[in-house]
Amino acid sequence: MEPITLRLSTDLLEELDAESDEAGFSTRSEYIRHLLFHRPNINQMATAEDTSATTDSAQVDEIEQTVDELADYHDELTQRVSDLEEEVEQFHLNDDQPTGTSPSVSSTSDSPSDHHPLTTEQPSAEELESLTKFKQWLDENGPQSDDARTVLLDAAQILDDQGPLKASELREQLYECNPDTYGSAGALWASTVERLYDDLPGFERPEYGTYTFDREAAMESLPDPTD
Structure with missing residues (x-):
């Protein structure tokens, strides 16, 4: 292996040290080599995350469209029920039974x-x-x-x-x-x-x-x- 020299800020070095310790690496160099060696997998994971986010967004749009369609269908059914209720009420008004309708008025007259x-x-x-x-x-x-x-x-x-x-x-x-x-x-x-x-x-x-x-x-x- 050929050695390379990297100039990093103190803060970044401290972050690398903390990550390497948490991941179980004995030295900072081993951790960096691990990251470089697995960079194709890291890129693939990033791409998968982007694709997943896009898919989730599409699913959300589809769900919202379905909700809107169901709301419209609900409004249509409500109107149909109202129309049917009016037809039933009119049927009873025209039926031969003494069903109640609107109030009635009378006035007396002399002739x-x-x-x-x-x-x-x-x-x-x-x-x-x-x-x-x-x-x-x-x-x-x-x-x-x-x-x-x-x-x-x-x-x-x-x-x-x-x-x-x-x-x-x-x-x-x-x-x-x-x-x-x-x-x-x-x-x-x-x-x-x-x-x-x-x-x-x-x-x-x-x-x-x-x-x-x-x-x-x-x-x-x-x-x-x-x-």
Whole structure:
């Protein structure tokens, strides 16, 4: 072996001595020869560390992309659930069962012509007479609640204008006319038409879930309002 001369700072020499002692070498020269002899392995380890760092960075980027994709998918599923909930709610509103919907309002009136829901046409003389007679009957024989009597008068007017209606259709129109009287459209319906239609002159249910108002039958059974 050929000797070589290295000029190193005192601090570096002290570090080499400490490292050689820790590694179990008897002299500083043996430690330096060991480092020089194994320099290919040291370079390979450094390259592997760089490659590992690059791989880790790529994996982190891939994980972040996956997280973003999952977040987008979660948002999409949440929107789909909201849409389905709205469809289910609308289905129940249109169903024939007295399910609760929005609040309902009613107002009392002295004459049927002053409270004619969902129509811009004035009632004919015959319609006005039958509705006036029906209102008088309600005042004398109907429920004690002014709100309930108003809802029943609205029901007679709606059915007289539009003919037979499904329960859900009539219930929704009554709710539109009386949005604040009862806690819900279902409560309005259950407290008025559904409960009392059997006792109301002119009200009929030709088939399950369908209601109508027979004006002629009502005229025959109702008293003359002038009496």
